[in-house]
Amino acid sequence: MVASKAAGMNPRQLGEALRTAILETDGGNTLDDVEVAGPGFLNLRLKPTAIAAYVPTALELGTEKLAQVPQPQGKKINVEFVSVNPNGPITIGSGRGAAFGSALCNVLAAAGNEVHREYYINDGVNSEQMRLFAESVAALLRGEPVPDNGYKGDYVVAVAEALKGTIPADVKLASQDLMLQAQARDLATFGVTFDTWFSEQSLHDSGVVAQRLDELTAKGVADDQPFRTKVKIVKGKIEETEIEPQETVKDQDDAEGSGKTLWLRSTKFGDDQDRVLRRRDGRLTYISSDVAYHADKFNRPANADKLITVLGPDHHGYIGRLNAVVAALLQTADQTDEEATATARERLEVVIFQVVRFLKEGKPAPMRKRDGNIYALIDLINEIGQSTAPNADAEEQQRIGRDVTRFFYLMRSHDTAMDFDLDLAARQSDENPVFYAQYAHARICSVLARAGEIESGTADHALLVHPREGLLIKKILDLPWEVERSARDYGVHRLTTYVVELARLFHHFYDACRVVQPEQPELSRARLDLCRLTKNALQAALDLLGISAPERMERTAQEAPTS
Numbered sequence: 140m141v142a143s144k145a146a147g148m149n150p151r152q153l154g155e156a157l158r159t160a161i162l163e164t165d166g167g168n169t170l171d172d173v174e175v176a177g178p179g180f181l182n183l184r185l186k187p188t189a190i191a192a193y194v195p196t197a198l199e200l201g202t203e204k205l206a207q208v209p210q211p212q213g214k215k216i217n218v219e220f221v222s223v224n225p226n227g228p229i230t231i232g233s234g235r236g237a238a239f240g241s242a243l244c245n246v247l248a249a250a251g252n253e254v255h256r257e258y259y260i261n262d263g264v265n266s267e268q269m270r271l272f273a274e275s276v277a278a279l280l281r282g283e284p285v286p287d288n289g290y291k292g293d294y295v296v297a298v299a300e301a302l303k304g305t306i307p308a309d310v311k312l313a314s315q316d317l318m319l320q321a322q323a324r325d326l327a328t329f330g331v332t333f334d335t336w337f338s339e340q341s342l343h344d345s346g347v348v349a350q351r352l353d354e355l356t357a358k359g360v361a362d363d364q365p366f367r368t369k370v371k372i373v374k375g376k377i378e379e380t381e382i383e384p385q386e387t388v389k390d391q392d393d394a395e396g397s398g399k400t401l402w403l404r405s406t407k408f409g410d411d412q413d414r415v416l417r418r419r420d421g422r423l424t425y426i427s428s429d430v431a432y433h434a435d436k437f438n439r440p441a442n443a444d445k446l447i448t449v450l451g452p453d454h455h456g457y458i459g460r461l462n463a464v465v466a467a468l469l470q471t472a473d474q475t476d477e478e479a480t481a482t483a484r485e486r487l488e489v490v491i492f493q494v495v496r497f498l499k500e501g502k503p504a505p506m507r508k509r510d511g512n513i514y515a516l517i518d519l520i521n522e523i524g525q526s527t528a529p530n531a532d533a534e535e536q537q538r539i540g541r542d543v544t545r546f547f548y549l550m551r552s553h554d555t556a557m558d559f560d561l562d563l564a565a566r567q568s569d570e571n572p573v574f575y576a577q578y579a580h581a582r583i584c585s586v587l588a589r590a591g592e593i594e595s596g597t598a599d600h601a602l603l604v605h606p607r608e609g610l611l612i613k614k615i616l617d618l619p620w621e622v623e624r625s626a627r628d629y630g631v632h633r634l635t636t637y638v639v640e641l642a643r644l645f646h647h648f649y650d651a652c653r654v655v656q657p658e659q660p661e662l663s664r665a666r667l668d669l670c671r672l673t674k675n676a677l678q679a680a681l682d683l684l685g686i687s688a689p690e691r692m693e694r695t696a697q698e699a700p701t702s
Contacts (some may be wrong), residue, residue, distance in 0.1 A: 150178035157181060190448035190612050191603035194665070197616060198672050205615075206679040208623040208650070209249020215440045218244050221326065222259040225318045226272035228294055228515035229325050231506055232451065235495050237516070238548035238685070240449045241331045242631040243490075245683045250626035256333045257437045262315055263339040263428055272318075273311035274305035277304065292512045294321070295607075325517040326396045329541055330685040333437055342431040348423060351431045351468075352401065352416055360407065360467040361416060363399035369412040404432070405463030407476040408483065414460055426460060433487070434468050435460070458489045490629060492553040499561045520544050542686045546573035549684055550635045572639050574679065577689055579642035582688040583674040586654055590667050594657055598664035607648040608669060614644050615676040622683070631684070638680045645673050 143150045145668045149627035154175035161173050161183070174182040197205060220240025223233050241256070248254045262269060275289035279299035285291050298317050319336070326332070342348050355361035367388055371379035385400055401417035403426065416427045437443045446465070450457060466476075466483035474482070497504045506514040524540030531539070543564050550572065551557040569575050585677070603612070618637070625633050654666045678688040 140173075144324070146680060150176065154178070154181060157280070187604035187606075187609050188601045189610045191600045191665075193616055194600045194603065194668055194672055195598075198668060198675070200675075201676045202679045204681070205675050206618050206622050206683060207238075208250045208619050208624075212247075212600050212626065213251055213264050214444040215253045215255075215442060216247055216437050216445045216447060217257055217439050217443045218247070218447045218449065219257040219259055219436070220330070222261065223322070224261045224266070224268050225315045225322065226268055226290065227292065227318065227513060228517065229329075230542065231497070231514055231516050231519050232495065234329070234516040234519065235453055235548045235553070236449050236492050237326060237329060237331045238545045239492050239553045239631065242545075242549055242634070242684050243447070243629055245685065246622055246625045246631050246634070249622050249683060252626075253440050254336065255443070257335045257337060257436070257439060258333045259432065260319065260336055260338045263425070264343060265422055265424075268394050269311060269315065273314050273602050276314040279311045279381070284312060294318075294513070294515075302306075304408060325515065328520060328537055329516060337432070337435075339428050339432065342428055342435070343423075347435070348427055348431040351434055353428060355403065355416075355430065355467055356401070358467070358470065361401060361403050363401050365399070367413045368404070368406045370406050372411055374411070375696045377429070403463065403467060405460055405467070408458040408463035408466035408480045410463040411510075414463070419640065424487060426464065429461060429464050432470065433465055444486070448487070449490050449492065453497075454489075454492060455491060458491075461489055461611045462487060485647065491554065493556045494561050495557055497559045497561055504561060516544075523561075523564050527567050538687060540660060542577070543571070543573050544636055545685050549632055551631055552632050572635065574692075576638040576642045577687075578692060580674060580677045580681070580688045581690060581692045582649070583645070583670045583677075586649075586670055587667065587674070590655060593657060593660055593663050594667060596660055596664060598668050599661040600665045600668065602662045602665050603669060605648075605652050607644070607651045608666075609674060611641075611644045611648045611669065614641050615672055618676050618680060621680075634684055638684070641673065641676060641680070645670075645677075 142178035143153045146153050146156075148156070158173040158181060160174055161181075162170065169186060170559065171186045174184070177180045195385050200207075218240060220243075221229070221237050222234055223229065229237065244254045244256050271286070271289050272295070275285045275291070276299050277294050278285050278289065279296060280302060285295070289295075298314050302310070302313055305313075323336070352361060353695040365385040367383045367385065369381045369383055370377045398417075398419045398421055400415055400419050403414045403416050405414050405630055406412060414426050415424050416430070417423050433446065436446050448461065462480070462483045463486040466479040468586050469482055469486065470476070483647035497506050520537055522540070523543050524536030524538070527543065528536055528539050547564050549558075563571055567574055568580070603609075614637075619638050621633055625631050648669070652666060654670060674688075681688045
């Protein structure tokens with residue numbers, strides 16, 4: 140339709156001319172037909188043999204390369220995720236961020252990026268939460284009640300029990316180390332590991348926080364003038380500006396002191412208010428650590444092109460301030476504030492994942508233990524594994540619990556709230572999508588194991604002309620494009636949909652096309668290759684999701700899943 144005016148003919152005439160030219164150029168090799176569909180579209184129909192011709196090429200790629208995108212993005216990306224305080228276990232709320240962050244890293248790597256996985260340990264000396272956690276453990280070690288505003292969970296008792304008899308000089312540090320070990324252990328069980336566990340306190344110990352604040356002051360983006368600017372931003376534009384005298388600021392958390400408050404003038408870079416870097420009594424705020432940390436993060440990987448920070452649903456307010464931090468750090472002498480802000484938005488992306496609601500019997504389930512303790516991620520993994528496979532050993536139960544929990548967390552886009560159906564998660568049947576996909580993989584392994592001597596000889600892939608074979612092949616070949624789409628907008632949930640659809644297409648193919656036919660050995664070998672290619676695609680997609688692809692399952696692949 141756009142080109143018809145320049146061509147001097149109506150859209151339908153141009154479509155017919157294009158149809159003729161395309162068919163002549165193709166020469167009957169690839170296309171069955173070209174159809175002019177209305178005034179603006181051409182439908183190109185591939186020959187089944189042209190689709191089947193991709194099978195041997197795709198098989199040569201193997202499992203890992205099958206998912207790699209055709210045009211690698213080639214960026215260096217630091218992805219920080221989970222990063223909860225080391226004063227408790229990884230909770231089921233943080234579990235969604237852990238599953239999403241780790242799957243996102245896998246997808247970005249498959250898209251041809253160098254990815255560094257990072258956990259930021261919030262262990263700064265000024266952390267009130269860590270102080271209370273240490274005081275709670277210390278009270279238990281002394282045989283005293285936990286302070287009223289302290290931590291009372293069973294994990295606190297466990298830390299105190301582990302420290303009994305040693306009474307370390309630094310209870311805070313010892314308690315924190317034990318909690319970090321537990322967090323790392325639970326995350327590893329969940330299939331989540333990190334290249335770097337970075338300590339906030341190390342920034343203070345090295346003096347780099349003070350150094351960075353001096354640099355911001357020298358650049359003129361931080362100062363100790365006695366006021367704060369607040370702005371009202373509507374549709375990306377400043378609608379109102381208010382200059383607030385320092386003495387009226389209520390949220391400085393300011394203790395008495397003779398010094399001056401140091402402000403980051405973050406409103407210059409799109410934030411809705413200036414932020415306190417150092418209080419009048421000399422205490423540093425969290426954002427002062429963020430300044431030093433973000434400057435340091437660009438070193439992992441070296442000269443990183445981009446930082447991605449994955450945060451939970453209660454962190455929307457962090458987006459503006461963190462973008463302002465990076466803008467202030469990266470601003471050069473010849474850049475305007477607006478240009479520095481634009482650069483920061485290219486180099487830092489804060490990704491927010493939304494809340495999870497757990498359902499049981501169709502109703503919201505209160506996810507706290509009967510004794511009031513936090514329901515940890517490891518509890519959910521173990522509960523699902525034990526419910527699903529009560530006769531399996533503990534290691535197998537945890538594998539099953541991990542696979543199901545990860546798949547369910549990843550079934551919906553990270554930026555939408557989701558329901559986690561606990562009853563469905565514990566059901567080992569075709570209704571459970573992760574088992575449905577895994578059954579397809581196990582079923583293929585069973586078919587290949589039974590192929591026997593018919594595999595010896597050549598395969599004629601041009602015989603793969605059944606419509607269900609064509610649909611299956613096209614779905615397999617779409618995997619790298621699915622990865623590319625997921626890497627572009629971080630929609631890793633697409634891959635859970637992909638594996639379920641691929642499993643369904645395989646079952647449809649298997650029901651309609653007998654694989655092993657001794658009377659047609661070349662067709663049999665071609666279909667066995669298609670089975671093998673499907674297996675590779677399923678495993679590649681499940682690997683990206685951090686989910687296993689078992690070759691055998693308790694409910695065997697011979698029990699044909701329904702479509």
